[in-house]
Amino acid sequence: MDFGVFLQTCLNATYASSYLALVAVGLVLIFGVMRVVNFAHGELYMAGAYCLFWVFYQNELPFFAGVAVAVLAVAVVGLLLERTMFRPMKDNPLGGLICSIGALLVLQAGAVALFGVRKKSFAGPYNEAVTLFGIDALTISGQRLVVIAFAVILLGALWIFLRRSRFGWALRAVAQDSEAAALQGISISRISMLAMILGAALAGVAGALTATIVPTGPYMGHPVIIGAFIVIIVGGLGSLEGAVLASVLYAFTHTFVTTLFDGTIADITGLVLMLIVLVVRPHGLLGKPERA
C-alpha cells in the first residue's frame, strides 16, 4: 500500500468511525439504562435518512432543516417505542427484544409504503471533493466532513451532558444501578424516556447526515445495526467511551481490510475481532465485569 492510498484509507476509516459511533453510542445508552437490546435501532437510523430525503430532497428545504426534522421525528419515534413497547415490557427480559424486532419490521414496512422500494441516491449540498492540507491523497467529499464534524461535536456534547448535568448524572446512575438510583429518588421512567429519546435522536442524526452518502432504502439499517452490535460488544456493553473506541477500532480494521483485500474478508475480520475480544476480555475493552 503506497502512502497516498494509506492516507485515503485513513480518511475513509475516520468517516466510517464517525457515523458508526453515533449509532453505537445511542444503542449503548438505551441498553445501559433500559436493558433492552434494541434491534430496531438500525431502522431509527433509516428513519432519520428518510426524514432528510423528505425535507431536503422532496421539499427542497435547507439540508440542516432536514437534519433537525430527522432528530425531532426520530426522537418522537423513540419516545413512542419506549412508552408503548419497552416500558410495558420492562419486567420481561425477552419482551423488549421481541418488541424491538416487531418495531423493526413495522418501520421497514412503513418506509416501503411511504417511499417505495427503490433506494434513493441523491446529492447533498456539500457534495464537492475537498482536498485537505493540499495533499491529493487526502480527498474527501464535503458531506463526509460534515458527518465527521457532527460526530465529534455531538459526542463531545453528550459526554459533557452526562458528566456535568443533573440529568446526565441521573442517567449514569440508573445505568450503573437502577435500584440504588431509584432509592435516591431518581425517576427510572423519566430517565428511561430520556435515554430512549437521546439514543433515537443520535441514530436519527446519523441517518440524516449519511443519507446523501449511502443509498437511502428501507433496509439500510441492517448492515449498520450489525456493525453497531459488534462495536458495543467489543467496547463493552454499557460503556459509552468503549463504544467510541470500538467504533474507531472496528471501522479502521474493516476499512483497511476492505482496501487491502475485499469487503467479505473485512466482514469476517470484524467478527473475528469481536470473538477475540469476547475470549480475551469478555466484558469488552472498557466494560466492567458483571458482579456475581
Next chain:
Amino acid sequence: MTFGSIDRRKFIGTSALAGAAAATAVNPGRLRAAETVRIGFLAPLTGGVAAWGLPGLYGCEIWAEQKNAAGGVDIGGTSYNVEIVSYDNEYLPDKARTGAQKLINEDGVSFIEMLGGDTMPAVTPIANRAEMLVSTLLPSDLSPDTPFLVAPAEVHPIYNLTGVWWMAENMPEAKTAVICAQDDALGRPSVATYLAAFEAHGIEVKDTIFFDIATTDFAPVMTAMLAHKPDILCLDTAYAEFVNELCKQAFVQNYGGQIISCTADFYADIIANTSEEFMEGVIFQFPDFDDPALNSEGINFNDPNGFFQVYNERHPGQWGAVSWEYASILDLWLDGAQKAGSIEPAAVLDGMKQGGTGAHAFGEANWWGEELFGIDNALVGNWPVVQIQNGKAVIVEFKNIPEWWGEHSATMIKHFEAMGEMWYQRA
C-alpha cells in the same frame, strides 16, 4: 379473497383492466377476447434487487394492456386477453419456490417470467415437474437440467463483451482496467465475461475486487481500485445503487479515466450526484428506448419510442435496464405461441425455437449456448453498446455476439471455468 387482502398494485391493475374492458365494451371499433391467458411474473418487486424486477412488471403491464386494448392476442384461432399475475420473490429462493407453486398450481399460468440468479435453483425442480416454460434474464441459470428454461431477452453477462470490444476499437489508449463486483450469482459470471473480453482485446486487468452485497460505503472499494491507477474502471454487473455509489466515489476521489459498466440505471441520478462532464463517455449496455437507432430496420420491438413515452408518463424516473426486457420476452412468447397455435408451455417452447432462430428485440438471433451453458436455450444476436453523451444515453453501435464468439470462445470458456461458472461446475 376479501377486499382488504388486495394490495394497491393489484387493485390499480385490476381497476385498469376493468376500465379497459369497460372501454372495449362501449367501443365498437375494438374486439373483445373470449379467453384469458395468464402469465406469471415472479421477480423481486421489493428489497435490494427490486430495480431489476418492478420496472419490468410495469413494462409487462403496459404490453398486456396494449394487446388487450387491441382485442387480445390471437393464438391458434382463439382470441385471448392477457393477464399478468405477479408474485414478489424479494430475490429470496424460498419466496421464489412458494411463488412458483402458487403461480402454477393456483393461478394456472401458462408461462413464468423471472429475473433468475439466486432464485432460480429453487424454482427449477418445480418448473421441470410441471413442464412449465420459464424465462430468465440470466443465461448463466441455464444448464441441461433446465430444459424448460429459456433466456430469450438478454444474454447476461455475455453481451458485456460488446462494450469492451467497442471500447478497444475506439479508445485504443485505454490499456489497463480494474474490475469490481458484488460477490454473487450476477457478479461472478459477469467478471468472467469482462476478464475474457479484456484479454481478447489486449487490455490488462490489474485487479478484480469483490465486495459483499451488504456494502453501503464504497469509499474503501474505490480507493482500492484507484490504487492501481487504471485507465478503465469496470463496474461489472453491480446493482443499480452500487453503480451510483461507485461513480460518486470515483468522482470524489478525482478519477478521470474511462468507466464501463453493464448497467447505468437511472443515470440521470448519477449525473446529478457527480457531474455531466464526469459521466461523459461512460459505456454501458442498456439503451433508452427513445433512441432513434431503435427505429432502424431489423429491430423487433414494437414501437420502442412509443413504449418509452407511455412508460415514462406512467412511471416517471423508473426506466431502467429491465423496463423493456420482460415485455420483449412476452413478444417472443407470443410469437412462439402463435407458431405453435397453442398456449401449452411445451408447445410454445417448440414454437419459440422453431428453425433455431428468433425475433430478438435487437434483430434476428440464434438459439445458442451449448458450449457455455450445456443447452441451446439462449437467444443470441446483436446487442447495443451505449454511451453517455451530453448527459443522454446514446446507442453508438450494435455488435454481433456470435461473431465475437467465433473468434474468442476459448478465452471466454477459460475464464468461466476459472470462476467456476461453467454449467458443469455449478451445484
